Every structure is written in structure tokens, then in C-alpha cells.
Amino acid sequence: MDGRTMTEPLHPVWISGAARLAGVIGYPVTHSRSPRLHGFWLARHRIDGAYLPLAIRPGDLAETLPALPRMGFRGVNLTLPHKELVLPLCDEVEPVARAIGAVNTLVFGEDHRIIGTNTDAWGFGAALAAGAPARDAAAPALVLGAGGAARAVVYALAEAGAGRILIANRTAERAAALIRDLAPHCPATVLEAVDWAARSDLLAGCGTLVNTTSLGLHGQPPLEIDLARADDRLVVSDIVYDPLETPVLKAARARGLVAVDGLGMLLHQAVPGFERWFGVRPVVDAALRRHVAADLIGAEAPC
Structure with missing residues (x-):
């Protein structure tokens, strides 16, 4: 970053046929700020990739989820109502998610295995x-x-x-x-x-x-x-x-x-997933916070 005060990423992302894909699954999913958050990091690091909102009904999750790694997705986040529903659909559930009883992040292996974890506690x-x-x-x-x-x-x-x-x-x-x-x-x-x-x-x-x-x-x-x-x-x-x-x-x-x-928890919980999907460990800073909070009520409140 060049030090200028701005809320938008400095560089647009140009997506190729080799783009890495990730996203957030919810129903509804229109409220999610994750695409805005991850999109900022993708642009900041000039990554050939995209993070997409995926509106999937609970009844369709078991059928839809296994198709995502075959479509090139590296992983997804999960929001309501899927965090508990996805547990039996995972090939592996990491200890932190097993302890909490919910999964908010999936990582898809090269063999299309579905690995569930939870980054909310860390965040x-x-x-x-x-x-x-x-x-x-x-x-x-x-x-x-x-x-x-x-x-x-x-x-x-x-x-x-x-x-x-x-x-x-x-x-x-x-x-x-x-x-x-x-x-x-x-x-x-x-x-x-x-x-x-x-x-x-x-x-x-x-x-x-x-x-x-x-x-x-x-x-x-x-x-x-x-x-x-x-x-x-x-x-x-x-x-x-x-x-x-x-x-x-x-x-x-x-x-x-x-x-x-509460915004800090949202921002920090996204770090481990982004790193595992896109290979870069992003930083939570004031520019990211301004970008994600731009239209929130009280966005000028102290950090």
C-alpha cells in the first residue's frame, strides 16, 4: 500500500481460467460481508482469484457441497444455517471445530476431501x-x-x-x-x-x-x-x-x-481461511476495517 487514505483496494483483480475460487455458503447470504472482506485482500495482493456468495438451501447442502472442489473451489466459509448441518458432511473435522460443535470454514484438499474447521474462536x-x-x-x-x-x-x-x-x-x-x-x-x-x-x-x-x-x-x-x-x-x-x-x-x-x-472478530476470523485457500497470510489493518465497515451504522466509532 502507498500510504494514501482510502477504503477501496488499490488494484483491480483480473480473473483468469486458472483463478483460485472460494466463497461463503448461507441461506440467505445477501447480508454477508465476507465477499467485501476477502475481495479487498484479493485486490491488495493482486491474486488471480474470486470469493463468491453462494445461496444454498439447507436441503441442498449435502448434494451441492461435494461439487464445489470439482469446480475449482479451494474452500468456503459457512454462515447460518449451515454451521452445524455441515459437520456430518466433512471427511475430517479439526479438533477446534469438534470442540465448539460448529464449522465456519471448509478447506478442500487436492483429493476433494472436505476438511472442516472453526476460526471464530481464533478470530x-x-x-x-x-x-x-x-x-x-x-x-x-x-x-x-x-x-x-x-x-x-x-x-x-x-x-x-x-x-x-x-x-x-x-x-x-x-x-x-x-x-x-x-x-x-x-x-x-x-x-x-x-x-x-x-x-x-x-x-x-x-x-x-x-x-x-x-x-x-x-x-x-x-x-x-x-x-x-x-x-x-x-x-x-x-x-x-x-x-x-x-x-x-x-x-x-x-x-x-x-x-x-464486534467487527474485529469478523475480520480476524477470516485470516486463516484466506491463507489456506490463497496461499497468502493477510493483515487486518485500518484500511481493511474502513472498507468493510463503510456502510455500517456508527462506522466512525472508535476501534
Whole structure:
């Protein structure tokens, strides 16, 4: 890059008959920002390749997926509703995806084998490390939510060294299921289900708060939590990225706390897949962030 301030890639991509192909499978898939994200890197590195949105119905996944490597695809990302449905269709599932119970990235081998992995945990950990480098990773963490994203977040926090992770979910049974499934993979971390109604009181003594629910997402109710009892060193993370500045992040900044928005997780989780498909390890930087966030609500919010 030549240092100019711009959000668009500097170089167009010219695709040849030897182009490397990748994409994202979802249904619907129109909301995905992955084509914009990977397209930026393809242009930056002048790679002969393309990253395509693929709208595939759940009922068609088993029939369609094996055809992709035969068509020249090196791999794909998976978004809703395919992350769990694809597990039995993989020839190999890497340990991180097996532990989390979901696949968000497929790599197609030269023999057309389908290898499933999960980069969400790595992406969250990398984004949190970048946004809060002084965070006490060993301190207790409070995770709100118990869905697929929460599983990746809990796994990442445990891998980073959290001694205790509290999981608060509006449906207690889902929190219990998360702990049952993940505890064997996080032997050095105590996982504990806690009452959703007590979430504000539980902040005392926590080093990290992560919202993995849809509360605060554009069009959804805000997350209601009182940060008054939080330690001054609490790091507040919200994996929602539309808007970039969710109500809980705004409240955290007003309280003087370190706040980490959800766009970083989206950007960082894309790095391992891009490297495996296209042979170049890309960098997450300010230019990429501006490009992907250009039309998000609150795009000028702090990183």
C-alpha cells in the first residue's frame, strides 16, 4: 500500500481460467460481508482469484457441497444455517471445530476431501488481544448468551487462560448444554452457569464481559446491564458489529472502560481461511476495517 487514505483496494483483480475460487455458503447470504472482506485482500495482493456468495438451501447442502472442489473451489466459509448441518458432511473435522460443535470454514484438499474447521474462536481471541492488549486474561469472565458464537468465545477465553468463565443465558438449559459440551475441552477452566437476572451483580471481580446475544443488534432491543459494579479494569466486548457502537459499548466507554466492538472478530476470523485457500497470510489493518465497515451504522466509532 502507498500510504494514501482510502477504503477501496488499490488494484483491480483480473480473473483468469486458472483463478483460485472460494466463497461463503448461507441461506440467505445477501447480508454477508465476507465477499467485501476477502475481495479487498484479493485486490491488495493482486491474486488471480474470486470469493463468491453462494445461496444454498439447507436441503441442498449435502448434494451441492461435494461439487464445489470439482469446480475449482479451494474452500468456503459457512454462515447460518449451515454451521452445524455441515459437520456430518466433512471427511475430517479439526479438533477446534469438534470442540465448539460448529464449522465456519471448509478447506478442500487436492483429493476433494472436505476438511472442516472453526476460526471464530481464533478470530475472537485475536480481536480481543488487539483491542485490549493489557487485559488480564486469567481473571474471571462473564459471557452473555449460549449459542454457537458463545461456544467459540468461551473456548477462546479458556484457551487464553481464563480460570473461571460465567455463562448467563436467558434459557438456563442452553447454558447447561454449553458447559456439558465444552468442559471436557477446557480442563483448566471452571465453567459455571449463572442466573441471567443477576448479570449486573456478577460483574464485580470480572476482568472481561462479552455479549454474544443479538441484544443491541440493529432492530433488536438493547442489552440491559448496569456497569456500576464493574472493576475499573473490566474489558467490555460485544460481538455485534451493526451498529459498531452498541449501547453496552457506549456505556462502557462512558464509564472509562476498554470497549472492543464486534467487527474485529469478523475480520480476524477470516485470516486463516484466506491463507489456506490463497496461499497468502493477510493483515487486518485500518484500511481493511474502513472498507468493510463503510456502510455500517456508527462506522466512525472508535476501534
